[in-house]
Amino acid sequence: MSRRARVLPGFSLSLGVAVLYLSLVVLLPLSALFLRTAELGWERFTRIVTSDWVASAVRFTLGASLVAALLNVVVGLLIAWVLGRYTFPFARVLDAVIDLPFALPTAVAGIALSTLYADTGLLGGALSSVGFRYPWPSWRGFEQGWREWREWREWPIEWTMHDRISLAPLGVVVAMAFVGLPFVVRTVQPVIEDLGRDVEEAAATLGASRLRIFLAVVLPELTPALLTGFALALARGLGEYGSVIFISGNRPDTEIASQVIIKMIEVNETGTYADATAVAVLLLGASFALLLVINLLQRAAARARADGAAG
Template sequence: MSQRSRVLPGFGLSLGFTLAYLSLIVLIPLSAVFIKSLGVGWEGLWEILSSQRILKSLQLSFTTALIAALINVVFGLLLAWCLVRYTFPGKRIVDALVDLPFALPTAVAGIALTSLYASTGWIGQYLEPLGIKVAYTPLGITLALIFIGLPFVVRTVQPVLSDIETELEEAASALGANRFQIVRKIILPILFPALLTGFALAFARGVGEYGSVIFIAGNQPFKTEIAPLMIISRLEEYDYAAATTIAVIMLVISFVILLFINLLQAWASRRTGRTVK
């Protein structure tokens, strides 16, 4: 059997270059973080893990990132659906605005959201009399993470949705399926791997987000203090071992969650016969 020809020859060289580049950019820095965190020892690690302030900040970071990613999955799907399936005035403008959080500096986004939702802001001044306080609360953190995470879901789902042939829906409708059945049994199973990918990207971005959150959070210990801020605080105190230890804890938790999502995505891809790249 003849060997299949490839457009780019030299598999060994390509693989070696890829692994070397990956090691230099990702593996070596992460290994350095792990090695640096070992300097605190088991007692120091337990002291950090048992710190209520650090545990509260980790809980806040992961909880708000999870909630924001789930909200982005719902509204990102709706936005992608409108952009793909409908034609309306200003569609190109809306499509361009989706990528705005990518181009906008995160600090600018945080300042803008704070000025809008503070008690004297354009929106906050109307919400606060209703008992809804956004700025300097976990709600404000979640809102900031929704803002920066929405493009990940939209841009992941949009190309997959574009590839779904409308003939499938028309055929199902001709066979007697109603709209709910078409969405549940045809569209969602096909979009599920892409939705998982968008969720994972939005969640991962939200966990490590700092610039857009730091302004609207208020940074109140045990209330609105996020884990990345704890790392920055330890670095400013020259406590590099504690900073890297907190980073390792976040890294391990994020890796476990993302690994589970990848396994779930692989299972969904096998069921639907589609692969999200």
């Protein structure tokens, strides 16, 4: 009996090449990062990641990334729905524009955003002239660090009003939303294109409203893709640097975790290379935990959808 012809090499060779490449590109660098951080010891590692400087940057990075990812889920779903369900002039142009943040250097995006939203920029100046203001949470007792947070008996958050976008928290959110939007659109759009309309039409003939159809029929089918897009956008925001550095400026209230890592490497007085790896491991752990939770939620949603179809 002749062997079946295969387009690619056999399983052993293909698996070996895949594992080798994955090890060189992903596993070995991450292992080196953990090994370098292990040289610090647990006490020094804890002191670094709970210091006021690192705690402030990580907390702000998480908050800004979360706001940007949630915004991208709402807007990205709307854009994916328009591209997946409607035909209109220049649809291909709009579809290509969505991928622009993938190809555009992040530094170029940061310069463009800072120019647009600066106080003298087109949008920044217009918003400033009409008295634009927005709240952003701040933490009382921040200078005491995370260790005293456990002792606070009341919610330690206050709201601070800001009147600008560039060099302010909202500018960081805008930059993170810019680089994270394609992840949501490109994850949700194929699901919308493959989603059949027969169930929606059947629900409409039974008298269901548009909102009811969306919440009961469409949204459950899109939930796994939305969760995936949200996780990817959030993870991209956590590690973003180039597009944020210009619009945030070198300010303590808009400093992200990536800036702390760079400063620890470049300025000996504020840390060392090993200290920077400690912050990097903290961000890596947060991203891994995020992806793990989202994966579990996706499995739960898929299982519930399968049980509903079987019932």
